Each structure stands twice: as C-alpha cells, then as structure tokens.
Amino acid sequence: MTQRNRFLALAAAALAVPAILSGCAASSGASSDSDKLSVVGFSVLKTANEPVISAFQKTGAGKGVSFTTSYGASGDQSRAVAGGLHADEVHLSLQPDVQSLVDAGLVDKSWDQNATHGILTDSVVVFLVRKGNPLHIESWDDLVKPGVKVITPNPASSGSAKWNILAAWAHAEDAPGGSDAKAQEFVTKLLHNTVALPGSGSDALASFLAGNGDVLLAYENDSIEAKAAGDDVDYIVPKDTLLIENPAAVTTDASPKAQDFLDFQLSKQGQTLYAKAGFRPVISGVKTDVPGANDPSNPFPKVSHLYTIDKDFGGWDKANPEFFDDTTGIITKIIAGLNIGS
Amino acid sequence: MTSAVLSQDTRAVGRGRPGVRSTLTPGASLGLGIAMIWFSLLVLIPLAAIVATAGGEGWHGYVDTLTNPQSWAAIKLTVGQSLLVTGINVVMGTLIAWVLVRDRFWGKRLLDLVIDIPFAMPTIVAGLVLLGLYGPRGPLGINVSNTPASVTLALAFVTLPFIVRTVQPVLAELDADVEEAAASLGARRLTTLRRIVLPSIIPAVAAGAALSFARAISEYGSLVLLSGMLPYRTEVVSVRVLSFIEGGDRTSAAALATIMLGVALFVIVALDVIQRRMARRG
Numbered sequence: 001m002t003q004r005n006r007f008l009a010l011a012a013a014a015l016a017v018p019a020i021l022s023g024c025a026a027s028s029g030a031s032s033d034s035d036k037l038s039v040v041g042f043s044v045l046k047t048a049n050e051p052v053i054s055a056f057q058k059t060g061a062g063k064g065v066s067f068t069t070s071y072g073a074s075g076d077q078s079r080a081v082a083g084g085l086h087a088d089e090v091h092l093s094l095q096p097d098v099q100s101l102v103d104a105g106l107v108d109k110s111w112d113q114n115a116t117h118g119i120l121t122d123s124v125v126v127f128l129v130r131k132g133n134p135l136h137i138e139s140w141d142d143l144v145k146p147g148v149k150v151i152t153p154n155p156a157s158s159g160s161a162k163w164n165i166l167a168a169w170a171h172a173e174d175a176p177g178g179s180d181a182k183a184q185e186f187v188t189k190l191l192h193n194t195v196a197l198p199g200s201g202s203d204a205l206a207s208f209l210a211g212n213g214d215v216l217l218a219y220e221n222d223s224i225e226a227k228a229a230g231d232d233v234d235y236i237v238p239k240d241t242l243l244i245e246n247p248a249a250v251t252t253d254a255s256p257k258a259q260d261f262l263d264f265q266l267s268k269q270g271q272t273l274y275a276k277a278g279f280r281p282v283i284s285g286v287k288t289d290v291p292g293a294n295d296p297s298n299p300f301p302k303v304s305h306l307y308t309i310d311k312d313f314g315g316w317d318k319a320n321p322e323f324f325d326d327t328t329g330i331i332t333k334i335i336a337g338l339n340i341g342s
Numbered sequence: 343m344t345s346a347v348l349s350q351d352t353r354a355v356g357r358g359r360p361g362v363r364s365t366l367t368p369g370a371s372l373g374l375g376i377a378m379i380w381f382s383l384l385v386l387i388p389l390a391a392i393v394a395t396a397g398g399e400g401w402h403g404y405v406d407t408l409t410n411p412q413s414w415a416a417i418k419l420t421v422g423q424s425l426l427v428t429g430i431n432v433v434m435g436t437l438i439a440w441v442l443v444r445d446r447f448w449g450k451r452l453l454d455l456v457i458d459i460p461f462a463m464p465t466i467v468a469g470l471v472l473l474g475l476y477g478p479r480g481p482l483g484i485n486v487s488n489t490p491a492s493v494t495l496a497l498a499f500v501t502l503p504f505i506v507r508t509v510q511p512v513l514a515e516l517d518a519d520v521e522e523a524a525a526s527l528g529a530r531r532l533t534t535l536r537r538i539v540l541p542s543i544i545p546a547v548a549a550g551a552a553l554s555f556a557r558a559i560s561e562y563g564s565l566v567l568l569s570g571m572l573p574y575r576t577e578v579v580s581v582r583v584l585s586f587i588e589g590g591d592r593t594s595a596a597a598l599a600t601i602m603l604g605v606a607l608f609v610i611v612a613l614d615v616i617q618r619r620m621a622r623r624g
Contacts, residue, residue, distance in 0.1 A: 073588075075588045076588075079587075100590075154571055154585065156585035156588060156589055157581075157584055157585045157588040157589075158588075194572075195488050195570060195572075196487075196488045196570030196571065196572065197570060197571045197572055197573070198566065198567065198570065198571060199566055199571060199581065199584065203566050203567055206470070206567055207473070207487075207567050207570070210470075210473045210474065210477050210478065210479065210487075210567070211477055211478030211479035212477065212478055212487055212488065212570070324589070325589075326586065326589045326590075326591045326594065335412075335573055336410075336411065336412050336573065
C-alpha cells in the first residue's frame with residue numbers, strides 16, 4: 001500500500017513535469033513566420049508607431065505584414081529580449097540597451113553601421129512647466145534657484161533620466177569657467193531641488209500632471225504629446241541642451257521584412273510620421289506641421305548649443321559606467337550623498 | 343484550524359512515524375504529489391534561485407548591501423512603515439470587522455463589498471487614486487505626496503482587507519450566548535471583551551497581521567506615483583531592488599530580496615507563535 005502511494009506520487013510528478021516543460025517550449029517556438037513582425041520598443045513609441053506601421057502596411061514591401069508590438073521601459077524591454085522575448089526589431093531609448101543585446105549575440109555587431117549610425121528617432125531635453133510659465137523658467141540656471149521644485153525620473157532606473165542629468169552636466173561644464181567640479185556642484189544643486197524621482201519618464205509625467213513640482217525634465221516629444229493632448233502645460237527648449245538619440249536595430253534571427261520596416265522608418269515618409277508625433281527627424285528635408293508644438297509650423301527650433309553624447313561625453317560606452325555605475329558612478333554617488341527633498 | 347493541526351501532530355507522534363504514512367490514501371498521496379510539484383515550481387525553486395544568486399558573492403554580498411546607507415535606509419523605512427501599518431490594521435481592521443458583523447446599518451452590504459476593492463484594484467491605479475485625493479491638487483487640501491506619510495497611506499490602503507477578512511468569519515461564528523452568559527454572571531463589558539471575545543479572535547488577527555505585513559514590505563505599484571521614490575526618505579526596498587536590476591546588478595538585488603525574505607519569515611513565525619499561544623490558552 002505504502003509503495004503504491006509512493007508510486008502514484010512519483011507518477012504524478014513524472015506526468016506533470018514534461019507537460020509543463022512542453023507548454024513552455026510551445027510558446028517560444030513559433031517565430032520564423034516571415035509575414036509577422038514583432039517590434040519591441042520603449043514606452044514613448046506606443047502612439048508614435050501606430051501610424052508608421054499602418055503606412056508601412058500600405059507600401060509594396062509591407063503588404064500583408066502583420067505586427068505584434070510590446071512597449072515598456074527601455075531597460076526592461078532590452079532585458080526581456082535578452083531573456084527570450086521574440087523580437088524582429090528593437091527600438092530603445094539609449095544605445096547601451098542595444099549594446100547589451102549585441103553582447104548577448106541577439107543583434108549583429110554592425111547594427112550601427114548605417115547612415116544614421118543606428119539612430120532612428122531624435123529628441124532634446126526640455127523643461128515642462130505649468131501653463132504660462134509662472135516661475136519664468138528659461139535656462140538651466142533657473143532650475144537650481146532656491147524653492148524651484150524639479151521632477152526628473154530616477155537615473156538609477158530610467159534611461160530618459162540619464163539624458164536629463166547629462167544635459168544638466170553638459171550645461172554646467174560648458175558654462176564660462178566650467179569644470180568637472182563645477183558640473184558636479186551644479187547637478188548636486190539640481191538634485192537638491194528635486195521633489196520626486198519616479199521610476200520612469202511616464203511615471204514622472206503622471207506625477208507632474210497630478211500637480212507635483214514646478215518643472216519636469218522631459219523629452220521634447222513627450223512634452224509636445226502632452227500639449228497636443230490638451231494638458232495645462234507649456235514647455236521651454238533651453239538655449240543649450242542635449243540631443244537625445246534613440247537607436248533601433250533588427251535582430252540576428254529577424255525575418256527579412258524587419259529590415260524593410262526599418263528602412264521605411266528611416267525614409268522621408270517614416271520620419272515625417274515620427275516628426276508629427278514630436279520626434280526630431282534624423283534625416284534632412286523633413287518638413288511638417290506638428291500639432292502641440294510651441295510653434296506648430298516651426299516645431300523643432302534650432303538649439304544654439306546642442307550637446308551630444310558622442311562629442312561631449314565620449315559615447316555611452318564611456319559615459320554610462322562613469323556617471324551611472326551602481327557604486328562608483330558620479331551621479332550614483334551624488335544621489336547617495338544627499339538627503340533629497342528634506 | 344491551528345488546534346486541529348496541533349492535535350493531529352500529537353496523535354502522529356503518539357503512534358510513531360508509520361502512523362503518519364498510513365493516513366494517506368492513494369488519492370491523498372496523488373494530491374500531495376501534485377501539490378508539492380506545483381508549490382516547488384512556483385515558490386520553492388524560484389526562492390532557492392534568489393538565495394543562490396545572492397550567495398554568488400558569498401557573505402560580502404550581504405554585508406555590502408547592508409552597509410550601503412541608501413539600502414539600509416530603504417530597509418528601515420520599509421520595515422518600520424510595514425509594522426506601523428500592520429499596527430493600524432490590527433485596530434482598524436478588527437473594528438471594521440466588528441462593525442460589519444455585530445451592527446446593522448444602512449449600506450452595510452455595500453461596505454462589506456467595497457472592503458475588497460484594494461485587493462481587486464491594480465495597485466498603480468490605487469496610487470493614482472490616492473494621488474488625486476491626497477496629492478497637491480487633492481480636494482481635501484491634504485498633500486502627502488513625496489513624504490514618508492505617503493508610504494503609510496499607500497500601505498494602509500492596500501493592506502486594509504487582510505485583517506477584516508480574517509477576523510470577520512471568526513466573529514460571525516462566535517456564539518453570542520457565551521457573552522450573554524458572562525454578562526449574566528456579572529462580568530462587565532470590558533471583562534467580557536478581554537476574557538471572552540479577544541482570546542477567540544486573536545489567532546485570526548495574528549494571521550491577518552502576518553498577511554498584512556508581508557504584503558506591505560513587498561508593495562511597489564501604489565508607491566510608484568505617490569511616494570516620489572526619494573532616496574533616504576520615501577524609497578522602499580522594492581524600488582531599491584528595481585534600481586539594482588535596472589543597473590544590471592542582480593547580486594545586490596538578490597541579496598536585498600533575501601534579506602527581506604528573512605524579515606518576512608521572522609515576522610510571520612513570530613505572529614504564528616502568538617497565534618499558537620493564544621489558541622492553546624483558549
């Protein structure tokens with residue numbers, strides 16, 4: 001009797017385990033259907049991609065191609081793909097998130113060898129303020145004045161926050177008499193004025209729209225989208241700011257249609273559609289009205305001092321560990337050293 | 343339930359080990375097998391993996407995590423707030439359960455239904471609702487957003503149902519005759535409460551408190567928008583863990599998670615001991 005009981009328990013185990021394992025295998029198996037594209041992107045792209053996808057489906061190359069899409073925080077999406085989420089194309093917030101897929105062997109080393117160096121969409125860091133700009137925020141220096149309440153997502157968890165903080169750093173270093181020490185002092189002051197460090201760009205926007213803070217450090221395209229949606233906000237493009245460059249790549253086992261789609265996204269038609277959603281075009285010659293922009297007919301005013309991650313920080317490969325390493329990063333240390341908000 | 347388990351244990355010990363085995367019918371052992379596999383796949387194996395990851399750097403992974411002032415502040419905040427909120431729930435949850443069982447009033451059914459909403463609501467929505475009400479533009483003129491009080495508020499909201507729902511059925515089962523007998527023997531209301539009612543509901547309160555505490559130390563969603571996630575002030579452990587993962591530092595994330603696992607285990611065991619003591623006395 002006892003033996004039989006043990007046998008039954010073992011039999012249950014023997015039956016259950018393969019059933020569960022085969023269930024897992026089935027869900028990850030179906031991938032190589034050439035007319036289906038899986039696009040994995042960072043959260044902001046959700047609304048911007050819809051018109052691009054439907055326009056692509058009207059072209060010769062895109063006829064009959066169906067899409068599955070997944071959007072989320074850039075780092076999360078990158079880890080999800082590395083962890084087995086099937087993707088034909090990834091479109092992420094910053095280069096290190098694609099680099100980690102190159103390291104994992106999922107994206108080819110040569111992904112950034114095209115006319116735009118792998119970049120699909122551009123934006124700049126701007127200040128989102130309350131309607132009418134009651135505090136007259138115009139420049140970076142206004143953000144560190146006493147009593148100004150700043151919100152930025154947390155650079156420890158958000159890619160967009162890294163762009164924001166580096167923009168502030170570049171400003172302070174570029175100012176007359178600027179130095180690393182001055183920049184460190186400036187960013188420390190800025191973080192002292194910070195009243196919330198939400199986990200992602202979209203959480204930060206939600207917190208700002210709920211009434212928190214005076215200034216939100218944000219992407220220009222996010223700000224345009226918020227204004228177009230009728231939120232009671234204005235945005236200021238400072239005289240000097242950092243160019244945000246979002247990379248995209250097809251994966252090594254992608255269907256051939258993925259490259260067609262990426263080519264379409266980089267075409268004049270594709271870039272025009274992204275511009276309408278508030279992104280600065282990565283190719284020249286794109287002209288379109290952008291609803292929600294400060295001046296819809298001249299939506300992307302030229303920034304007199306436009307910093308870039310490559311020119312001013314030596315690229316992400318250098319800047320990411322230097323500023324954001326878990327223990328030794330300059331910004332990590334600043335945040336650890338101050339009692340923000342108190 | 344606890345007393346039933348206890349008496350079974352003593353019987354089993356009395357008859358020796360073979361006695362334990364013989365209580366399993368073929369059907370029961372099949373059930374046990376399935377239960378154990380399910381439990382292992384869902385809980386035991388993933389937990390073991392976390393502990394193993396955290397142990398990847400030996401003891402100094404834990405020491406580094408604990409001596410990092412920002413992590414330590416997050417642990418103190420999370421455990422402190424969870425204990426505070428569990429304390430609040432012990433009082434308020436028991437009170438609500440009492441009102442729902444003993445009193446008759448208009449809207450009782452509705453209240454009984456609404457209690458479960460914090461369970462059913464996605465926690466991020468809970469955070470949004472709380473921010474709307476107790477944020478900078480709240481109609482009440484109270485603004486707790488981005489302060490430690492926001493953590494208390496969010497945790498109190500998401501853990502409210504636990505003690506209500508564990509105490510409610512026990513109170514409903516409690517025979518009013520016993521209380522009447524006590525009263526007729528001359529016991530005052532407070533004495534009846536202390537000697538008759540409390541001993542019967544304390545195991546349920548302790549069980550609810552354990553659930554409430556465990557839920558509180560793991561909360562993330564409702565804090566995302568409300569707390570501002572400020573290091574040293576409103577940054578809870580789950581947010582800290584997320585930052586470690588985002589930064590690619592899985593060992594620190596796992597170490598911090600394992601520490602919290604230990605805290606949760608300690609509190610749950612402590613509450614279980616209280617529960618057993620009370621059950622034995624009652």
